[in-house]
Amino acid sequence: MLGGEVIGVAALTQQIKELLESHPEFQFVRVRGEVTNARTYASGHWYFNLREGEATLRCVLFRGTAQWLPYLPNDGDEVIATGSISVYERDGVYQLYVEFLEPLGDGALRLQLEQLKQKLEREGLFDPSRKRALPPLPRCIAVVTSPHGAVWHDIQIVLRRRYPYVHLILAPARVQGDGAVESLIAALEAVQLDGRAEVVIIARGGGSLEDLWCFNDERLARAVFACRIPVVSAVGHQTDWTICDFVADHRAPTPSAAAELVTPHDRLALLSWLAGLDNRLHDLMQQRFERAREQVGHLAQRLNRAAPRHRVDNFRQRLDQSAQRLDRALAQRLVAERQRLQALVRELELLSPYGPLARGYLLAEDAASGQLVRSIDELAIGQRLRLHFNDGRADTVVEALQREGTGGGTHG
Incomplete structure (x- = not known):
């Protein structure tokens, strides 16, 4: 051109x-x-x-x-x-x-995560039909997490408030960095070898995709899948999802929510359980009493065969007196145990955050985090709250704040 x-x-x-x-x-x-x-x-x-x-x-x-x-x-x-x-x-x-x-970078990790997710899903590790129900009234709960973070402390606080009679086991593990996967798997195996826990929570606080990456490891996923007791995964924040969440029997959005998930939701069910323990104790004591009476009868028969008549009469009288004392002791023991159980029931009702609701009070919790609101200092204009009443709950938004005795308020 x-x-x-x-x-x-x-x-x-x-x-x-x-x-x-x-x-x-x-x-x-x-x-x-x-x-x-x-x-x-x-x-x-x-x-x-x-x-x-x-x-x-x-x-x-x-x-x-x-x-x-x-x-x-x-x-x-x-x-x-x-x-x-x-x-x-x-x-x-x-x-x-x-x-x-x-x-590159985070995107490459997400691609790797998606590919592993598809692989494990094809193998059936996410199949809802294999996921196990949680025990309604667990006597022992294990927690796999770091002993140094806030997660362990938060779970203890929730369980102490909601279900103070449960036995809690900490299975310490690394939850980030080199060796974290091996540490988590070893903690899960230790819980199973111990044999006491009826459910295990595997938990970690929030973080970046790289921070949570050990919970996306295929080895840990298969260890969770093979665990002999139900597993609740509570890794990261509500928006964080890991492979561990998909494989576990249940997923909780936060560690505190996991603690609530594994505890009884119905106070009446817990009271029924305590009443069942009372009945069981009564039956066991009655069985022991009957066995003791049978043993006394057998001894009396042996004495009749082996001793003169007057000695037998003396022994019979002493045995009758012993039986009377045993009856009185048994009755006193049953009364004492029943009183103790009733005291535990009253204590449980006092400890329950839902007890005052029947008297017209209500509970307020932050709708986003699920944390109870105990002071006006924890509130902000526009914050969403969930109000718990005796017969239900309602969501609301804070429009104004006013301290007692200030004579005024803050409006938004």
Whole structure:
């Protein structure tokens, strides 16, 4: 083309396109950048930009290629796009025609996580039909977590408030970094060897995807799947999901919620359980009394056969007196045990946060975290609350705050 020759836009664009497509170095390029403006149309084609600083490269990912890729673009992801450079003649812009797309950093971890999730799901590790119910009144609960974090403390507080009679076992483990997976698996095995726990909570506080990565390990997933007692997973915050959550029998959004999940929800059921213990104690004492009476009868028969009549009479009288004392002692013991059980029931009713509700009081908890609100200092305008009444609950929003004795309020 001569320098002074006039050429049309279409012809110039075509020549630029042919120039780019004729150079091999532009037909296989790998470009790194941040995905922006990712979108797909009904046709199944994807369009997005790769950005680095002020520079932007338009990219096209056709449906025929996209359907075979394990990863598709998301805004904000840093990726490496492989493909060829050419010109889109209608707009007169060059763009990258993507043949393969791979995420970097957090995106790579998410891709790895999704692939493992699909693998384990195909093997049936997430099957709802194999998930076990929690014991309604567990006598012993094990917790696999770090002994140094707030998680262990929070779980103890919840259980002490809701279910103070349970026996709690800590199975210490590392929950982040090198060796965490092995430590968690060893703690689970220790709980099973101990044999006392009826349910186990595996818990950790919130963190980044990298912080929680040990709970996405395939080895831990299979250990949870093989655990002989029900497992409750409480890893991270409510929005965090790990492979451990999918494999466990139950998933709780937070460690505190896990402690609530494994405790009785119905106070009447707990009282019924205590009454059952009272009946069982009575039956056991009655059985012991009957066995003692039978033993006395056998001894009397032996004495009748082996001793003179007057000695037998003396022994019989002494045995009758002993039986009377045993009857009195048994009656006194039964009364004392019944009084002790009644005292425990009254103590439980006093400890229950729902007892005052029947008298017209109510409980307020933060709707997001589930934590009880005990002071106006814990409230903020616009905060969502859940109010618990004796016969139900209601959600509300804080519109004004007023301290007692201030004579005024804060309005929003």
